[in-house]
Amino acid sequence: MELFIQTALGFPFAFFLVLLALVAVYWLLAGLRVIRVSCFDHDSLRDDHLASTLISLGFSGVPASFALSTLIVTATPIAFALSLVLQWLPLGLLRLPLGFLAIWAAFALSASPSVGACHALARRFHHSRRASPRWLLGETVVVRQASDNEGRCQATLESDADVVVTLHGKGPGCIAGERRVLVKHVAHEDVYRAVPAEEYLDAHARLRKLHLLPRHDI
Incomplete structure (x- = not known):
């Protein structure tokens, strides 16, 4: 004891x-x-x-x-x-x-x-x-339809299809069926910014990439 x-x-x-x-x-x-x-x-x-x-x-x-x-x-x-x-x-x-x-x-x-x-x-x-839209950041979504003239489109969570979010990007529009990762919530518009899933790098991938760059440069 x-x-x-x-x-x-x-x-x-x-x-x-x-x-x-x-x-x-x-x-x-x-x-x-x-x-x-x-x-x-x-x-x-x-x-x-x-x-x-x-x-x-x-x-x-x-x-x-x-x-x-x-x-x-x-x-x-x-x-x-x-x-x-x-x-x-x-x-x-x-x-x-x-x-x-x-x-x-x-x-x-x-x-x-x-x-x-x-x-x-x-x-x-x-x-x-009491759910907060911030909790969805980092989640992967699947685009349901291509972006409209204002750059908006609807997407559902890959892990929970019942949750629908609105994406509004500044760059190229979304493509139906595309997988994206939510990275920012714009509160006054209640929309999300998202980047293509293949371009999203988590912290570990970034560290590995930075570690390997000097080797490639030599």
Whole structure:
């Protein structure tokens, strides 16, 4: 029992206790409607580094706050198991660097099940009475019809055909059957900007591309 108490109150698991407390306070305030569930979401992915990172990991169609909360809750038991191992071993000065490694490992191991849980609940968020159009950013849509004279067209979510959105682009018009990714919501028009799916690069693809450029240039 003493080992479990020391593990729960020691590093690195104490870090997760703080995160869990913040998650509990956040959802309590959201339940009381003191803050909005979508308070971490923005109208565009361009300057929203948090949302862009989460989408690159596979979290799309749900609020960023929900994705983060799911990731933290899922990572907590993994972090406790890793912390228990570290607490049991006589590591000495290695305890601190291995503690940070355990934090990273807990999040890495929890990413896949967290993404699966968010995908399973995405349809509920799509049809929620409190749904925000920002939650759809990063989702792939299928164009239903070619753009009209004003550059507008209708599209449906690839993962949920019941959700219909309006696209209004500044560049070339949309083509029926084309797959696009929602990257910006224009609130005053209630339309989305979208780019062709084949041109959309997530954060990991961008990093790999930047890493390979110097090799090609040599």
